[in-house]
Each structure stands twice: as C-alpha cells, then as structure tokens.
Amino acid sequence: MNPSASGWIEKYGSVVQKHQNAFPDFDALYSTLKKSGFVYGLNSSIPDFIPFEHSLSEDEKAKINLLNALYFTYYLNEGKGDYVHFVEQVYKFYEVLKINRAGFFGKLLTGNKTSAKLEKLLASRIYIEDNIFSKTFNSLITNSLLFVDVLLFKHYLNGVDDLKTKAEEIEYLAINITYHALSSKEQNRKDNKLSQLLASSLTYINCAENNFDGSYRDRLLNNKEIWENRYLLDMACLTVWEDHSLDYTESEFIFGIGKDLGIENHLISESIMHVTEFFRQNLDTIPYLKEKNLAHQFYDSMGKIVKKLILRNSKRLHKELSQSAELVALLSKSTVRDLSRDEKKKVQNQLIDIFKSIPSLAIFILPGGAILLPIFIKLIPKLLPSAFDENRIDEEEKSTNN
Structure with missing residues (x-):
C-alpha cells in the first residue's frame, strides 16, 4: 500500500477486511496508537497487518494511522465492518466540522468518488503544500492534535449534536494542559517564550473568557469522557518529558492532573512509562527527538515558518491589509503595547477572513494553527512595513510625482 498514491484508501479497505479482529476493544486500539506514536504526534510505525511498497515517511505513517484509528473506532462502535458506509461516514463527519469546505483549500477536494475526496482530505489533515510545515511544527502541534479527530468521530457516531463546540473544548484543555506542563518545568528563556505563545493562542480559539490561572482544572473535574482524559494525560506526559527528564515538580504536576x-x-x-519508553526506542528513528529541548526547536521553527509564509504572500497580504484600516491600526498598536481581549478578537476575525482568501495561509485555520497567530501578528509589521506607515511614499509614487 502506498499512501502517497491514489487509491490507497480503497486498498486499505481490502486489507483490513481480513483483520477485523485486530483490536478487540478501544483500549487495545489506543495502546497501539500510543506505541506507534500517533497519539504523541510522532509516528514511528504502522499496524503490523498493513503491507507497504516502500520505506514510509512520517507523514505517510500518520495518514495510515489516522485512517486505521478512524476505521476501528467505527468498527468497535457500530459492531460491523461495512467499509463503504465507513468511508461515507468519515467524509460526512469532516463535512459537519466544515473541514472539507472548498473555501479553505480551493479545489482541494475534487473527484467523484468519496474515497478519492477523502484521500485528499486526510492528506490536508497532515500537511499542506508539499510539506511547508517543518517537521517540528508538523509533529508537535498539527499531528499531535490528530487524535482529537478520532475522539470527535467517536462522538459523531454516538450522535453528539455540536461537534464544533466539543472540538474547541478538547483543544482548549489540551493547550491549557500543555501550557501548565511547561510551567511546571524549570524554564529557560525559550520555554517562557513558548509558554507566552500558548497563552496568547487561547484568545484565538473562542476561549477568551478563560485564562491560565488554573481555572481550567474545574473543567477537567467535570469531564467524564474516559478516552479524552487518557489522551489529555498523555499530552501532559509528552510535554514534561520533551527535554528527556522528569523532576519532582513535573511528576507532582502529572499526578495532580x-x-x-x-x-x-x-x-x-x-x-509516564509509555512516553519514556517511546523516547528511548525512537531516538534513532525520529532524529529530532535527540534535540535536548524540543521547546527551543519548536519555537524557532514556527517563527521561520510564519516568516516564510508572510514573505511568499507579501503582495497579496499587503493588498488585503490595505483594505482594512482598522486591522492595520490594531496591528500597529500591537508593536508598542499588548492588545486588549476585544482588540485581539477583532484581529482574529479579520485575519481569518484574509486567510480564507489566501490558500497558502489556510494552515492558520487548521487545528493547532491558532498557536501561530501571535507570531504572525508580531512579524507582519516587520516584514510588511509599508502597510503600517501611512505617510510612506512608494518608489512608484515618487516616479509619478516627478
């Protein structure tokens, strides 16, 4: 099976029919997804029963693991393995979440067969535009939130009405736990930057009424979803273990959570043992796990990604920004002082409208993409200075006046 070639979803369907009993319950499925690294966003392997034609990249492993997780969630929930119905259900599920809207990705979802459209959709969940994400951002943010898709699909199959609200709730808790896990560490300068970045991102996921004073733990106490809670705990363990160590305060934080x-x-x-063992076993197969502190790599990499995106789309961004005097004014203010929550919300809404019109910037609308917004806001005035200087005279205007 080649997950980078068309027809791979139908190929998976023909293979999995012979392995319907691969996972007797969701516990077995979840354990395998952790062992493979899918839950951590660091895919090192795929299920043993799936053949492959070539050495798989981490992105390809992520696609296979996501489809496999969705299928067996369906199989275990419905008690049947109707693969055609499964593919239709997954596509409808993403449709409910508005993941497959053409406005986000242009002509991304083309073709008549549902399986063909689903192939492109799942690829969009892993990366956009030929892996423009660096490995760090791809794995630690976007791919680490992929398991949220599985949790939400489980809710979808059980008839939960407002999936969007549920998605925001899980993402909010995951980011809060990540932030507080970092705060439990003996931080250095880069850790502090990352913590501030995560704190800022909350404003952009419809959770502006919340903060990082620990009140999020009230929500944890009221959350009775077993697998959501197991996943949130594993996210916390991954975060505190990212520098390959676990001190007393971090351990106390984990047991408290x-x-x-x-x-x-x-x-x-x-x-804790599982994430420790995963790091130990995969230091050689996932090279960037060797980095002493992934927070350093994570923050630096995101800055480079956003800078590249702004420069690549500078002309279009300049044009879009020039049509919004209020947005330019707010972004200009952000260079000299922190914006209020209401101001940040205005910036968010207007930037999202711009992102929808520029396909290359669609990553900011993906799960986890909100974390990039504070960096984006910080870099725009530096990389597009003319948009923030109303009295600047362009060279073209000079030549016209002369």
Whole structure:
C-alpha cells in the first residue's frame, strides 16, 4: 500500500477486511496508537497487518494511522465492518466540522468518488503544500492534535449534536494542559517564550473568557469522557518529558492532573512509562527527538515558518491589509503595547477572513494553527512595513510625482 498514491484508501479497505479482529476493544486500539506514536504526534510505525511498497515517511505513517484509528473506532462502535458506509461516514463527519469546505483549500477536494475526496482530505489533515510545515511544527502541534479527530468521530457516531463546540473544548484543555506542563518545568528563556505563545493562542480559539490561572482544572473535574482524559494525560506526559527528564515538580504536576481527570495512580505511572519508553526506542528513528529541548526547536521553527509564509504572500497580504484600516491600526498598536481581549478578537476575525482568501495561509485555520497567530501578528509589521506607515511614499509614487 502506498499512501502517497491514489487509491490507497480503497486498498486499505481490502486489507483490513481480513483483520477485523485486530483490536478487540478501544483500549487495545489506543495502546497501539500510543506505541506507534500517533497519539504523541510522532509516528514511528504502522499496524503490523498493513503491507507497504516502500520505506514510509512520517507523514505517510500518520495518514495510515489516522485512517486505521478512524476505521476501528467505527468498527468497535457500530459492531460491523461495512467499509463503504465507513468511508461515507468519515467524509460526512469532516463535512459537519466544515473541514472539507472548498473555501479553505480551493479545489482541494475534487473527484467523484468519496474515497478519492477523502484521500485528499486526510492528506490536508497532515500537511499542506508539499510539506511547508517543518517537521517540528508538523509533529508537535498539527499531528499531535490528530487524535482529537478520532475522539470527535467517536462522538459523531454516538450522535453528539455540536461537534464544533466539543472540538474547541478538547483543544482548549489540551493547550491549557500543555501550557501548565511547561510551567511546571524549570524554564529557560525559550520555554517562557513558548509558554507566552500558548497563552496568547487561547484568545484565538473562542476561549477568551478563560485564562491560565488554573481555572481550567474545574473543567477537567467535570469531564467524564474516559478516552479524552487518557489522551489529555498523555499530552501532559509528552510535554514534561520533551527535554528527556522528569523532576519532582513535573511528576507532582502529572499526578495532580491525573487525579483531576479521575485516572488511577497505576495508569498515571503507566502513561509516564509509555512516553519514556517511546523516547528511548525512537531516538534513532525520529532524529529530532535527540534535540535536548524540543521547546527551543519548536519555537524557532514556527517563527521561520510564519516568516516564510508572510514573505511568499507579501503582495497579496499587503493588498488585503490595505483594505482594512482598522486591522492595520490594531496591528500597529500591537508593536508598542499588548492588545486588549476585544482588540485581539477583532484581529482574529479579520485575519481569518484574509486567510480564507489566501490558500497558502489556510494552515492558520487548521487545528493547532491558532498557536501561530501571535507570531504572525508580531512579524507582519516587520516584514510588511509599508502597510503600517501611512505617510510612506512608494518608489512608484515618487516616479509619478516627478
């Protein structure tokens, strides 16, 4: 099976029919997804029963693991393996979440067969525009949130009405836990930058009424979804272990989070053990795990990505910005002072409208993409100075006046 060639979803369907009993329950599925790294956003392997034609990239492994996770979530929930119905259900699920709207990705979803459209859709969940994401951003943010798709699909199959609200809730808790996990560490300058970045991102996921004072833990206490809680705990473990160490304060934080989530101590210990073992086994197969502190790599890489996107789309951005005096004024203010929550919300709404009109900037609308917005806002005035200087005279205007 080649997940980079057309027809791979139908090929998976023919293969999985012979392995319907690969996962007797969701616990077995989740354990395998952790072992493969899918839950952590660091895909190192795929299920043993799936053949492949060539050495798979991490992106290709992520696509296979996502489809496999969605299929067996469907199979275990519905008690049947009707593959055609499964493909239709997954596509409808993403349609409910508005992931497949043409406005976001132009002509991304083309073709008549649902499986062909789903291939392009799943590819868009992993990367856009020939892997414009660096490996760090791709894995630690976008791909680490892919398991949210699985949790939401489970809710979809059980008839949950407002999936968008549920998605925001899970993402909010995941980012809050990540932030506080970083805060439990002995931070250096880059860790502080990353913490501030995560804090800023909350304004951009419809959670402006919340903050990082610990009140998010009230939501944890009220969250009774077992697999959401297990996933959130694993996200916390991944974050505190990212520098390959776990001190007393970090361990205390993990057990505190686990208690809030209603998870027994032996399962909390297992979660720490699993992420430790994953790091140990995959240092050679996932090279950037060797970086002493992934927070350094993470922050620096995101800045480079956003800078590249702004420069590549500078003319279009300049044109769009010139049509919004209020947005330019707010972005100019952001260079000298912190914006208020209402001002940040205005910036968010107007930037999202711009992102929808520029396909290359669609990454800011993907799950996790909101985390890039503070960097984007910080870099725009530096990279597009003419948009923020109303008295600047362009060279073209000079030649006209002369």
